[in-house]
Amino acid sequence: MARSRSEGDWWRTAVIYQVYPRSFADSNGDGIGDLPGITARLDALVELGIDAVWLSPFFTSPQRDGGYDVADYTDVDPLFGTLADFDVLRDRAHALGLKVIIDLVPNHSSSAHPWFQAALAAAPGSAERGHYLFRDGRGEHGELPPNNWQSVFGGSAWTRVDEADGKPGPAERGDRARPAEAAGTAGAAAPQKAQWYLHLFDSSQPDFDWTNDEVKELFRGVLRFWLERGVDGFRVDVAHGLVKKPGLPDYTPPADGGSAGGAEPDVPYWAQPGVHEIYRDWHRVLAEFGPDRILIGEAWVEPLSKLAEWVRPDEMQQTFNFAYLETPWEAAALKKVVDDSLAAFGGVGAPSTWVLSNHDMIRHTTRLGLATPPPQGEGIGPRSEAHPDDAVGLRRARAATAFMLALPGSAYLYQGEELGLPEVIDLPDGARQDPTFLRTGGESYGRDGSRVPLPWEAAKPSAGFGPPRSDGSGASWLPQPEAWASYARDVQFGVPGSTLEFYREALAARRLHRLASNELVWLPPVDAQPDDPQTLVFRSGAITVIANTGPNTVELPAGRVVLASGPLGTGTLPGDTTAWIEA
Numbered sequence: 159m160a161r162s163r164s165e166g167d168w169w170r171t172a173v174i175y176q177v178y179p180r181s182f183a184d185s186n187g188d189g190i191g192d193l194p195g196i197t198a199r200l201d202a203l204v205e206l207g208i209d210a211v212w213l214s215p216f217f218t219s220p221q222r223d224g225g226y227d228v229a230d231y232t233d234v235d236p237l238f239g240t241l242a243d244f245d246v247l248r249d250r251a252h253a254l255g256l257k258v259i260i261d262l263v264p265n266h267s268s269s270a271h272p273w274f275q276a277a278l279a280a281a282p283g284s285a286e287r288g289h290y291l292f293r294d295g296r297g298e299h300g301e302l303p304p305n306n307w308q309s310v311f312g313g314s315a316w317t318r319v320d321e322a323d324g325k326p327g328p329a330e331r332g333d334r335a336r337p338a339e340a341a342g343t344a345g346a347a348a349p350q351k352a353q354w355y356l357h358l359f360d361s362s363q364p365d366f367d368w369t370n371d372e373v374k375e376l377f378r379g380v381l382r383f384w385l386e387r388g389v390d391g392f393r394v395d396v397a398h399g400l401v402k403k404p405g406l407p408d409y410t411p412p413a414d415g416g417s418a419g420g421a422e423p424d425v426p427y428w429a430q431p432g433v434h435e436i437y438r439d440w441h442r443v444l445a446e447f448g449p450d451r452i453l454i455g456e457a458w459v460e461p462l463s464k465l466a467e468w469v470r471p472d473e474m475q476q477t478f479n480f481a482y483l484e485t486p487w488e489a490a491a492l493k494k495v496v497d498d499s500l501a502a503f504g505g506v507g508a509p510s511t512w513v514l515s516n517h518d519m520i521r522h523t524t525r526l527g528l529a530t531p532p533p534q535g536e537g538i539g540p541r542s543e544a545h546p547d548d549a550v551g552l553r554r555a556r557a558a559t560a561f562m563l564a565l566p567g568s569a570y571l572y573q574g575e576e577l578g579l580p581e582v583i584d585l586p587d588g589a590r591q592d593p594t595f596l597r598t599g600g601e602s603y604g605r606d607g608s609r610v611p612l613p614w615e616a617a618k619p620s621a622g623f624g625p626p627r628s629d630g631s632g633a634s635w636l637p638q639p640e641a642w643a644s645y646a647r648d649v650q651f652g653v654p655g656s657t658l659e660f661y662r663e664a665l666a667a668r669r670l671h672r673l674a675s676n677e678l679v680w681l682p683p684v685d686a687q688p689d690d691p692q693t694l695v696f697r698s699g700a701i702t703v704i705a706n707t708g709p710n711t712v713e714l715p716a717g718r719v720v721l722a723s724g725p726l727g728t729g730t731l732p733g734d735t736t737a738w739i740e741a
């Protein structure tokens with residue numbers, strides 16, 4: 159039964175806060191965040207003023223990609239706790255009025271998943287191998303990869319498993335079961351070629367074959383398991399990647415293509431039309447559980463008019479707006495992406511979403527301080543050419559957040575942005591864990607700099623991230639920089655002008671003035687020289703929002719200041735500052 163969408167849908171206006179469990183709060187002193195740690199800190203999120211939490215993966219996993227390599231979709235990794243701990247978290251969140259979104263990773267499993275282990279142990283052509291994308295290699299003995307696809311994390315997207323005689327290949331020899339003897343199984347007398355499996359990400363993340371009915375049934379079961387357990391929705395990882403073009407044709411991306419593949423047309427592994435049938439199917443599964451459960455797509459698809467196909471009325475409810483995230487802090491570009499977003503999503507009856515930071519991006523506090531940010535996934539580190547200006551970055555980040563939180567629709571926050579945390583640039587090489595760093599031999603720093611454990615209490619070991627470790631070191635899985643304690647929540651809470659208080663004021667005023675559900679009406683810019691306007695001005699109900707993206711001070715319209723992202727002059731708005739005025 160198709161469900162109707164009403165204005166009352168909670169997700170249309172929600173502020174959804176992303177928790178990266180490894181780095182949020184550690185309850186047991188092993189230096190890694192966990193579910194009881196999150197539960198213990200939920201009150202702080204209520205005090206912040208958000209509506210929902212999205213938890214990045216906490217499922218059973220060898221943690222080769224921070225848990226985006228799932229070995230059991232219906233259990234909690236012991237690193238993070240137990241299913242009982244999840245139930246406590248869910249109950250506490252719901253009692254506090256917070257929705258709980260979890261992460262679903264359907265494009266690939268971990269290579270430790272029992273299905274992949276069974277596939278390795280089975281013969282080429284077997285039903286077990288059919289769950290994944292095993293193919294014969296090219297060349298006489300299959301010694302070359304089946305096609306030229308590259309992993310998002312660097313290197314070939316294929317790993318070889320079989321020798322040409324059907325025995326385990328170099329990647330798996332020794333620690334894996336031998337495949338069944340090929341004779342008789344494959345039915346052909348001809349010598350077999352070596353087989354390879356596809357992994358668009360790390361070699362520990364084999365891609366499922368989404369034309370396989372058992373794969374479809376597996377994920378229906380996973381959805382139902384968590385829906386029965388009371389989750390309010392799913393953020394769907396790599397929601398543009400599940401279906402591959404038949405025949406898996408070669409593809410060479412443009413030299414300047416971002417790793418996630420957003421703007422490239424006709425990529426045989428991104429945004430294939432077949433994905434939509436999967437989301438229609440899942441939409442029906444969610445509808446069995448009432449009208450309030452949602453699907454959120456992590457789909458790197460451009461243009462926005464195409465991305466809107468993911469949120470047609472019988473598919474997902476929301477999708478991330480990476481076009482918005484990637485827009486520089488420039489008036490004309492921002493106006494265009496806002497208009498394009500409202501038109502594209504509005505055209506299919508979906509809310510626009512807005513986001514500035516997540517666990518895959520350089521934190522916007524740092525990114526907006528860079529003249530030319532590196533492509534997604536590359537990250538920055540000590541040897542990077544890009545050197546951010548911290549003060550400019552934080553000032554722009556707060557101005558950008560004030561602009562974003564005034565826009566109609568749903569907004570995403572990433573843990574720590576409410577503290578003004580910058581990207582950590584000087585992590586030692588030896589501490590880095592992102593497979594991007596490892597697979598490119600350190601050429602790309604990757605995403606660890608946005609994942610450093612949060613500072614809660616300045617005076618405590620690990621800045622209150624967790625209890626002291628038994629060795630007294632207070633060390634966390636990624637080391638916190640010296641200055642981390644100065645960003646701690648307890649030194650910002652209740653302190654006027656702090657970034658935390660700025661976020662709390664913004665979220666409270668957004669709610670009070672219903673900015674998320676009002677209509678946005680652009681007003682003329684207020685620049686002194688209007689030929690190249692640096693200001694963006696719009697009206698939302700009783701509130702006028704002015705963002706000054708340029709360096710020059712401009713005049714502030716008359717009225718009561720409801721929110722300012724930084725200090726104001728007398729009747730004036732300095733550069734890189736946003737204000738909300740009630741007239």
Ligand code: GLC
Nearest residue numbers: 223226263359395396517518
């Ligand atoms: C998504 C996740 C990212 C992960 C990748 C592979 O892009 O956000 O963290 O590495 O998918 O699962």
Ligand code: CA
Nearest residue numbers: 184186190192
């Ligand atoms: Ca822990």
